[in-house]
Amino acid sequence: MALEVAFVGVSSAHPGDGEESTCFLVNDNILVDVGFNAGISVQALGVSPLDIDHVFITHCHHDHVIGLPGVLFLSSKRADARADVGPLQLYGPQDLAVVTQAALAMLQADRFPQVVPDHEVHLLYPEQSLEIGELRVDVGRAFHPLDARSYRFTDTVSKGSVVITGDTAYHEGLAEFAKDCDVLIHEAAAPPAAATVNQQFLHSRPQDAARVAQESSTSSLALVHYQADQAAAMLSRAREGFPNTRIARKGQRVKILGPGQAAWV
Numbered sequence: 001m002a003l004e005v006a007f008v009g010v011s012s013a014h015p016g017d018g019e020e021s022t023c024f025l026v027n028d029n030i031l032v033d034v035g036f037n038a039g040i041s042v043q044a045l046g047v048s049p050l051d052i053d054h055v056f057i058t059h060c061h062h063d064h065v066i067g068l069p070g071v072l073f074l075s076s077k078r079a080d081a082r083a084d085v086g087p088l089q090l091y092g093p094q095d096l097a098v099v100t101q102a103a104l105a106m107l108q109a110d111r112f113p114q115v116v117p118d119h120e121v122h123l124l125y126p127e128q129s130l131e132i133g134e135l136r137v138d139v140g141r142a143f144h145p146l147d148a149r150s151y152r153f154t155d156t157v158s159k160g161s162v163v164i165t166g167d168t169a170y171h172e173g174l175a176e177f178a179k180d181c182d183v184l185i186h187e188a189a190a191p192p193a194a195a196t197v198n199q200q201f202l203h204s205r206p207q208d209a210a211r212v213a214q215e216s217s218t219s220s221l222a223l224v225h226y227q228a229d230q231a232a233a234m235l236s237r238a239r240e241g242f243p244n245t246r247i248a249r250k251g252q253r254v255k256i257l258g259p260g261q262a263a264w265v
């Protein structure tokens, strides 16, 4: 199977009508971050929440985890629906342990154990890597006001790879982590007109994302985590630094067939 990413949502922390906060599906069974309505939003991409086997959390700001109770609830029948299925695997930074407990409290799991799937929580740290079938997942650092990760997914057969930065301000290690990747999915939550990195929020401007793309020699850059009314200004600003940039749209897919071969639909 080629490496494929579906954009479940691309919006900033306060999605408007019809939008979804930034989250992704990798190969249709790995959910990266859990937007407001992620368990429903994946269905617009032809994926059932029962198909999700792994959930990777970049960090536990609300817009990245707020849909977790819903995803757990909608996944609760996965063992009934799929005979060979193991526990749902949850991965993320240290805050994930607290957030998972909060999601279980929301679902009143003690009282209604049937609404929670079997699951396992794994805390991940930078420089770790793990294998999921033919996929390798590398864990990188993000520079954000709380414990946060970037992830790199590599198809060990085709060698195609994609990096998902999560929320982060520019840091040199990110370009190294994303070195020679095929698609760099980079947040651009800070407005292009902002003068410098805002030390309180630690997000990237589109020109910061372009800098990482350029320094890492990535093949293509896709911007996410943006306000829709900023899209045109973001795109032109990023392309000044890295011409092969696009704005990712909700519902899009990109298939990476091998190094340098990305097909967008």
Ligand SMILES: [Zn+2]
Pocket (backbone or CB within 6 Å): 012, 013, 061, 063, 064, 167, 225
């Ligand atoms: Zn965010």
Ligand SMILES: [Zn+2]
Pocket (backbone or CB within 6 Å): 059, 061, 144, 167
């Ligand atoms: Zn954040």
